Amino acid sequence: MQRDAKIILIVGGRGSGKTFFLEQRLSKDNTIVVELIKTTRWAGYEKVFFDDLLTGKVTMKQLGNKNVVFEDATSYISSNMSNYLRRLITNSKQFGCDVWLVFHSVNVVPVFLWYMWNNLVLFKCAKPRETAQNADYIDEILQKWKKCQIAPPYHFEQIESQL
Amino acid sequence: MNIDEIINTPRRVVNVDEIQLPESMEITPNENGDNGKENGEKTDGENVQMSLVEVANMAIAAYNVIQTAIYKRIEPRFDASLTPDECKAIEPPLRAVLAQYNVQMSPITGLIVVVAGINVGKIMQIKMLRAEFAKKEKEEKKKEEEKKEKPFFMNDETTKIN
Numbered sequence: 001m002q003r004d005a006k007i008i009l010i011v012g013g014r015g016s017g018k019t020f021f022l023e024q025r026l027s028k029d030n031t032i033v034v035e036l037i038k039t040t041r042w043a044g045y046e047k048v049f050f051d052d053l054l055t056g057k058v059t060m061k062q063l064g065n066k067n068v069v070f071e072d073a074t075s076y077i078s079s080n081m082s083n084y085l086r087r088l089i090t091n092s093k094q095f096g097c098d099v100w101l102v103f104h105s106v107n108v109v110p111v112f113l114w115y116m117w118n119n120l121v122l123f124k125c126a127k128p129r130e131t132a133q134n135a136d137y138i139d140e141i142l143q144k145w146k147k148c149q150i151a152p153p154y155h156f157e158q159i160e161s162q163l
Numbered sequence: 164m165n166i167d168e169i170i171n172t173p174r175r176v177v178n179v180d181e182i183q184l185p186e187s188m189e190i191t192p193n194e195n196g197d198n199g200k201e202n203g204e205k206t207d208g209e210n211v212q213m214s215l216v217e218v219a220n221m222a223i224a225a226y227n228v229i230q231t232a233i234y235k236r237i238e239p240r241f242d243a244s245l246t247p248d249e250c251k252a253i254e255p256p257l258r259a260v261l262a263q264y265n266v267q268m269s270p271i272t273g274l275i276v277v278v279a280g281i282n283v284g285k286i287m288q289i290k291m292l293r294a295e296f297a298k299k300e301k302e303e304k305k306k307e308e309e310k311k312e313k314p315f316f317m318n319d320e321t322t323k324i325n
Contacts, residue, residue: 001173004175094177095179098174119165
């Protein structure tokens with residue numbers, strides 16, 4: 001049985017265990033990590049600079065059929081992002097990419113992603129606020145958020161969208 | 164599907180070679196394999212050989228800001244999508260281009276859109292205007308340096324010393 005490519009949001013505050021969660025699950029062969037700066041995280045994984053993605057050094061076709069992790073997406077994925085990046089995320093299904101977007105809070109997830117996400121993995125983070133876009137899911141998000149807040153470190157909860 | 168099910172279920176494989184991207188997205192590095200950056204630094208105003216990739220990105224970013232402003236009828240801020248250095252670089256030539264379209268630019272708040280209809284092609288003129296500005300600045304700097312370097316007795320305007 002095969003499935004379509006997914007858009008997965010990983011949301012959690014600093015040090016909540018997001019990178020560790022992904023490193024445990026994603027294979028090094030099939031994953032590309034998009035970073036702003038070169039870090040010591042993701043040892044053994046293929047890494048690209050976000051700037052290289054935008055300037056064409058790394059093309060969309062090179063990301064095809066892979067897990068693409070946008071580490072620290074809070075910094076560069078917003079409602080005012082470039083069309084190039086927006087198209088990559090919107091057409092990720094056509095490229096066969098699973099897009100993993102790492103945010104620090106539910107409140108910084110851009111508007112357009114609320115219409116396209118498939119899964120949300122929630123760690124300890126700031127209290128989510130209800131907006132027009134996440135209104136359908138906010139009750140479930142708040143419920144799971146409360147569980148994360150009182151749970152031990154690195155605990156996470158999962159939410160699936162109806163899409 | 165939860166995360167573990169997603170990871171354990173194989174994804175449908177796509178033939179990416181069949182995908183055709185529009186021309187604006189087929190941005191490739193130049194012949195040297197870089198995109199105009201030296202040692203990871205951006206080209207400054209003195210080097211007018213800005214890479215097409217950088218110009219295209221600045222133009223697209225500026226175009227997005229303007230289009231958002233037109234659509235939302237708000238006063239856009241350039242620094243929303245451009246770095247401070249890019250804002251500084253793009254402001255003088257963009258002001259000249261936008262003047263042709265009756266677009267006024269407030270020096271304090273950024274850009275106030277007065278008329279719509281600015282297309283990316285026109286904004287690409289920024290590259291040429293920027294090059295002209297940079298050339299002028301370079302020439303003026305040269306003149307000033309030449310005046311400073313020459314001692315007064317070497318200056319052609321003074322009388323010769325016997």
